[in-house]
Amino acid sequence: MKTIFSELHSLQSVETEFYRGKWVDAFEIPRRAELVLAQIERAGLGPVVAPDSFDLAPVLAVHDRDFVRFLETAWQAWSAEVGPIPAYPNIWPPRRSRMIPTRRPGAELGRYAVDMSSPVLEGTWAAARAAVDCALTGARLIDAGEGAAFALCRPPGHHAGRDYFGGYCFLNNAAIAAQYFRDSGARRVAVLDIDYHHGNGTQDIFYDRADVLTVSIHGDPVQEYPYYIGFADETGEGAGAGCNLNLPLPWGADFTAWSAELGKGLERIAAFAPDRLVVSLGVDTFEEDPISHFRLRSADYPQIGRRIGELGLPTLFVMEGGYAIEAIGVNAVAVLSGFESAGAGLPRHLNR
Amino acid sequence: MKTIFSELHSLQSVETEFYRGKWVDAFEIPRRAELVLAQIERAGLGPVVAPDSFDLAPVLAVHDRDFVRFLETAWQAWSAEVGPIPAYPNIWPPRRSRMIPTRRPGAELGRYAVDMSSPVLEGTWAAARAAVDCALTGARLIDAGEGAAFALCRPPGHHAGRDYFGGYCFLNNAAIAAQYFRDSGARRVAVLDIDYHHGNGTQDIFYDRADVLTVSIHGDPVQEYPYYIGFADETGEGAGAGCNLNLPLPWGADFTAWSAELGKGLERIAAFAPDRLVVSLGVDTFEEDPISHFRLRSADYPQIGRRIGELGLPTLFVMEGGYAIEAIGVNAVAVLSGFESAGAGLPRHLNR
Numbered sequence: 149m150k151t152i153f154s155e156l157h158s159l160q161s162v163e164t165e166f167y168r169g170k171w172v173d174a175f176e177i178p179r180r181a182e183l184v185l186a187q188i189e190r191a192g193l194g195p196v197v198a199p200d201s202f203d204l205a206p207v208l209a210v211h212d213r214d215f216v217r218f219l220e221t222a223w224q225a226w227s228a229e230v231g232p233i234p235a236y237p238n239i240w241p242p243r244r245s246r247m248i249p250t251r252r253p254g255a256e257l258g259r260y261a262v263d264m265s266s267p268v269l270e271g272t273w274a275a276a277r278a279a280v281d282c283a284l285t286g287a288r289l290i291d292a293g294e295g296a297a298f299a300l301c302r303p304p305g306h307h308a309g310r311d312y313f314g315g316y317c318f319l320n321n322a323a324i325a326a327q328y329f330r331d332s333g334a335r336r337v338a339v340l341d342i343d344y345h346h347g348n349g350t351q352d353i354f355y356d357r358a359d360v361l362t363v364s365i366h367g368d369p370v371q372e373y374p375y376y377i378g379f380a381d382e383t384g385e386g387a388g389a390g391c392n393l394n395l396p397l398p399w400g401a402d403f404t405a406w407s408a409e410l411g412k413g414l415e416r417i418a419a420f421a422p423d424r425l426v427v428s429l430g431v432d433t434f435e436e437d438p439i440s441h442f443r444l445r446s447a448d449y450p451q452i453g454r455r456i457g458e459l460g461l462p463t464l465f466v467m468e469g470g471y472a473i474e475a476i477g478v479n480a481v482a483v484l485s486g487f488e489s490a491g492a493g494l495p496r497h498l499n500r
Numbered sequence: 501m502k503t504i505f506s507e508l509h510s511l512q513s514v515e516t517e518f519y520r521g522k523w524v525d526a527f528e529i530p531r532r533a534e535l536v537l538a539q540i541e542r543a544g545l546g547p548v549v550a551p552d553s554f555d556l557a558p559v560l561a562v563h564d565r566d567f568v569r570f571l572e573t574a575w576q577a578w579s580a581e582v583g584p585i586p587a588y589p590n591i592w593p594p595r596r597s598r599m600i601p602t603r604r605p606g607a608e609l610g611r612y613a614v615d616m617s618s619p620v621l622e623g624t625w626a627a628a629r630a631a632v633d634c635a636l637t638g639a640r641l642i643d644a645g646e647g648a649a650f651a652l653c654r655p656p657g658h659h660a661g662r663d664y665f666g667g668y669c670f671l672n673n674a675a676i677a678a679q680y681f682r683d684s685g686a687r688r689v690a691v692l693d694i695d696y697h698h699g700n701g702t703q704d705i706f707y708d709r710a711d712v713l714t715v716s717i718h719g720d721p722v723q724e725y726p727y728y729i730g731f732a733d734e735t736g737e738g739a740g741a742g743c744n745l746n747l748p749l750p751w752g753a754d755f756t757a758w759s760a761e762l763g764k765g766l767e768r769i770a771a772f773a774p775d776r777l778v779v780s781l782g783v784d785t786f787e788e789d790p791i792s793h794f795r796l797r798s799a800d801y802p803q804i805g806r807r808i809g810e811l812g813l814p815t816l817f818v819m820e821g822g823y824a825i826e827a828i829g830v831n832a833v834a835v836l837s838g839f840e841s842a843g844a845g846l847p848r849h850l851n852r
């Protein structure tokens with residue numbers, strides 16, 4: 149399958165992040181994407197192509213306009229007031245406060261950010277837009293007949309909600325691509341999030357919709373980021389009732405346990421009979437991941453890809469997390485190769 | 501007047517704070533209280549006494565029980581998981597997430613904290629409780645016949661709401677004292693907040709109540725902490741409609757402008773005819789304050805005290821902010837001395 153990749157990802161780069169009360173070496177670094185790219189080439193997965201440029205319409209189809217405008221201008225406002233240093237919130241809105249706009253970028257950051265892990269930098273907007281372009285280009289390739297594509301997005305996206313960002317994510321690449329599929333004619337789209345962390349942003353965006361099924365297998369939010377959200381009883385609301393499936397697992401879950409949840413997710417997706425599948429591909433489920441607590445091994449990832457491939461759906465993979473640098477490329481590409489080994493991912497005129 | 505002071509305040513002490521995107525020397529430091537204390541002695545304001553010990557009932561009369569329990573146990577939970585370093589949140593709840601309790605102290609911190617300026621330390625709970633004891637002891641002295649008292653509280657309190665903390669504040673000393681007055685027989689209590697920053701916590705606690713009038717003169721929240729809250733159109737709700745008065749002023753306001761707002765506040769308080777007055781006494785309105793933007797001068801503070809004294813009300817002063825270290829003692833004590841110069845603050849049997 150084709151990989152869509154932009155060098156602009158490297159504009160989102162910090163040396164350190166504030167993690168559990170102190171500054172540590174950053175986990176979400178440009179080298180993550182570089183190592184995945186290197187493994188794609190090493191494994192001969194397929195051509196790597198640059199993204200097309202898209203306008204903001206697909207972004208605004210899932211994100212709040214004020215939020216998008218904020219992200220676009222946040223660096224300018226912050227650096228004008230504070231100087232050219234990474235932008236972090238000054239405050240988060242106290243409960244029961246109204247959300248009246250302020251004139252201070254540090255307060256506006258707090259309105260839209262949910263943590264300290266996602267500073268806005270000079271190149272954040274360009275990097276986030278490029279990641280979206282990768283996802284949209286992948287979606288366009290699939291609409292044009294490719295059976296699968298891999299959007300090697302960075303920064304990741306699945307923690308970004310309708311009007312908030314955090315968890316290294318700014319714009320929700322996977323959700324934007326899913327919506328793009330809908331707008332280009334797919335009747336139903338499913339998003340399967342296999343990142344270690346709950347895809348809270350994706351859930352948030354589609355929570356009241358019946359046309360997009362969201363499924364996430366992840367660390368139980370009572371003990372794992374993003375906390376507060378991702379519980380099994382969150383099943384959608386309004387028209388979307390029944391169209392969100394959360395499959396949380398406790399710390400220490402191994403592949404046997406994980407795999408059983410994957411089975412439930414795939415079954416639900418098959419029953420939903422979508423025209424397109426978007427996979428939020430995180431490999432922080434890996435046993436050596438420094439910030440995660442599942443116990444998947446490298447040998448498990450091909451099977452994951454194969455089982456997803458057995459759905460036989462046109463599938464867009466979108467890169468999310470994975471912080472065990474040494475293994476991120478091998479594990480991510482193993483999923484993609486496994487997918488292809490199922491006979492999936494061929495151009496559709498060959499595959500039918 | 502008597503000053504109530506506890507050495508335990510010094511247990512809340514950090515070297516640095518995260519301010520506008522970087523770590524700087526902390527503003528809210530133990531030396532603040534020490535300098536006020538020294539000036540009280542130098543000026544001969546009156547005796548300094550230790551607080552009585554109170555149980556948690558007065559705290560729970562204004563703060564949410566889960567929040568209080570959290571604060572009491574936060575250090576233990578955090579240090580057990582992360583180690584003996586200052587406790588900061590990992591995340592703040594994304595919008596539309598439910599508030600389901602988690603098992604991670606960094607997530608619970610995000611549930612209850614609103615910023616990065618108020619880390620929980622080993623001694624935070626003891627310091628916060630001692631500050632409450634100072635405020636309550638002052639209230640008790642007034643109930644026993646003193647015309648005025650000064651609770652030299654540290655950490656300050658007015659940013660702490662029913663179920664959240666931040667802005668250097670953990671428990672709302674002034675609100676707890678105001679409620680104590682109510683519970684000991686006062687029919688109506690007024691709180692006048694003259695700190696540079698909006699007394700959002702106090703407003704939050706009494707917002708729906710007709711028996712406690714809250715008045716705050718402060719930097720306009722469109723440009724100043726705590727942002728989002730403290731606007732002029734927030735006038736109370738339900739039974740409390742009309743019982744909250746916000747008097748925001750823009751950056752650069754001088755004493756002429758400030759004084760006009762004080763006049764409005766005092767007029768409203770006089771019309772409310774409270775039995776007791778609590779003054780949240782911050783002196784970060786001072787022109788040299790490093791984090792504030794009003795232009796009051798040291799010569800202005802005696803007048804403020806005098807005008808408050810002219811209300812002729814039994815008055816509890818509760819220390820809040822003020823970060824121009826050199827001047828904090830002079831300015832705070834000037835308010836208290838000014839109050840006494842109005843003939844107020846004498847024991848009530850002498851004053852009638």
Ligand SMILES: [Zn+2]
Nearest residue numbers: 343344345469
């Ligand atoms: Zn993740």
Ligand SMILES: [Zn+2]
Nearest residue numbers: 695696697821
């Ligand atoms: Zn203040």
